[in-house]
Amino acid sequence: MKLRRCAVLYLEPREELDIDWAALFAGTSTLAASTRWLALAPHLDREIEVDAADLAALGAVGASVWTERDTVLRHHDAAVVDRLLGHGLLLAQAQQEQEQEQASQQEQSGAGPLDILRARDETLRAQHWRPLAALAHTFSRWRDVRSDTGMEAPSFDELLARHGNPPPPVQQVTGSAPAVPLPAAEPGVLDAVLLRRYTGRNYDTGASLPLAVAARLLQRTFGAQELRHVGPHANVLKKTSPSGGGLHPVEAFVLVQRVAGLAPGLYHYHPLDNTLLPLRAATPEQAAALAMQMVADQHWLADAALQVVMVGRVERSFWKYRNHQKAYRAMSLDAGHLSQTFYLLAAEAGLPAFITAAINDIDIENMLGLDHLRHAVIAVCGCGVATTGAREMVELRYGETGLGQASA
Ligand SMILES: Cc1cc2nc3c(=O)[nH]c(=O)nc-3n(C[C@H](O)[C@H](O)[C@H](O)COP(=O)(O)O)c2cc1C
Structure with missing residues (x-):
């Protein structure tokens, strides 16, 4: 059997602080610090505690070239090697091509655990992730964060009591000459929407969005305004927001509530066809529960009539930006641009919108059947009719459409 180390592996000496009760009662230092080594590997999606013998073996086996197991065993215990294989930090090569074929067949029909671990590592290798980006992405995802596990945001008063005053809203930069005064901003056509844009936290659960409003929001934010051929079998989309490399890797998965x-249910939005593909039907109650789970119990956002999960297609972006330091950042920025366009279209319709990155990404991946190594769930935005405040603006633009009325 031949072995190699997984493609991406970071080792963290994590310090944990605890009360030293014996010291407390003896009247001396009460904080006890302990350190343990954690292996962080994006293809495994969980932290693994390792010891000094594991560290030595991991440092001795390369991540590119396969090494005979017997060679490794000359300097490292079989028990250590087997443990690391079991965790997926070391991987076993399928011995022959024939076995490799069997392994890929097994993946559909009950692959062995070592085959599955190797396949996850190969998926990671195939996406061209920058290792630190893969690590940050994988280990910043949430599963089942709910209000009772700390999602309820502290008020500004609580923050002030806890942390004192925040740094001032504007930094004082020292220039080389006095600041140059600029003329006041002249009125412009964008003002009507720019100045009305706001984050809504009071969605009306009795009000539906008209289809035309939802369709315009989706098409003008996530839809292709143009298709450009850049090769015989290569196309790029032109959207209303910019995109790193013009690749537009971020797509919209939609949760319809009203x-x-x-x-109601989950859909995928097709940016060229301007269609919503149903993925999972839901009752209104189920859709509301999915919304709450997605936004980690932020009930002030979950009531929005329409939510959009922005998902970065890693393979599309990293096709160009292979192992690139800035690729993950660019994909996140793409989602930010799309969100602002979404906000402005909502403002145009007289509606509040929201964006949140405080989401249960892992639960969303499970809902949508996505693999975090191939699809990066970045943020959720949404829109709906406000219970108070924005109504006049809604009527301004959609006065005759019945917006704000209870859904049929
Ligand atoms: C990246 C990002 C993440 C955000 N996350 C949340 C969130 O988790 N919950 C929330 O209620 N608002 C969230 N917001 C909205 C901000 O709180 C909001 O933009 C801010 O309070 C300013 O209000 P305005 O958008 O009405 O100008 C987020 C905004 C951005 C840009």
Whole structure:
């Protein structure tokens, strides 16, 4: 059997502080610090505690070239090697091509644990992730963060009591000459929406979005305004937001709660066809529960009539930006641009919108059947009719459409 180390592995000496009760009662230092080594590997999606013998073996086996197991065993215990294989930090090569074929067949029909671990590592290798980006992405995802596990945001008053005053809203930069005064901003056509944009936290659960409003929001934010051919079999989309490399890797998965004419549930939005592909039907109650789970119990956002999960297609972006330091950042920025366009279209319709990165990414991946190594769930935005405040603006633009009325 031949072995190699997984493609991406970081080792963290994590310090944990605890009360030293014996010291406390003896009247001396009460903080006890202990350190343990954790292996962080994005293809495994969980932290693994390792010891000094594991560290030595991991340092001795390369991540590119396969090494005979017997060679490794000359300097390292079989028990250590087997443990690391079991964890997926070391990987076993399928011995022959024939076995490799069997392994890929097994993946559909009950692959062995070592085959599955190797396949996860190969998926990671195939995406061209920058290792630190893969690590940050994998280990910043949430599973089942709910209000009772700390999602309820502290008020500003609580923050002030806890942390004192924040740094001032503007930094004082020392220039080389006095600041140059600029003329006041002249009125412009964008002002009507720019100045009305706001984050809504009071969505009306009795009001539906008209289909035309939802369709415009989706098409003008996530839809292709143009298709450009850049090669015989290569196309790029032109959207209303910019995109790193023009690749537009971020796509929209939609959770409908209340849109007139659309059944509640999960959909994928097709940016060229301007269609919503149903993925999972839901009752209104189920859709509301999915929304709450997605936004980690932020009930002030979950009531929005329509939510959009922005998902970065890693393979599309990293096709160009292979192992690139800035690729993950660029993909996140793409989602930020799309979100602002979404906000402005909502403002145009007289509606509040929201964006949140405080999401249960892992639960969303499970809902949508996504692999975090191939699809980066970045943020959720949404929109709906406000219970108070924004109503006049809604009527300004959609006065005749019945926006704000309870859904049929
Ligand atoms: C990246 C990002 C993440 C955000 N996350 C949350 C969030 O988790 N919950 C929330 O209620 N608002 C969230 N917001 C909204 C901000 O709180 C909001 O933009 C801010 O309070 C300013 O209000 P305005 O958008 O109405 O100008 C987020 C905004 C951004 C840009």
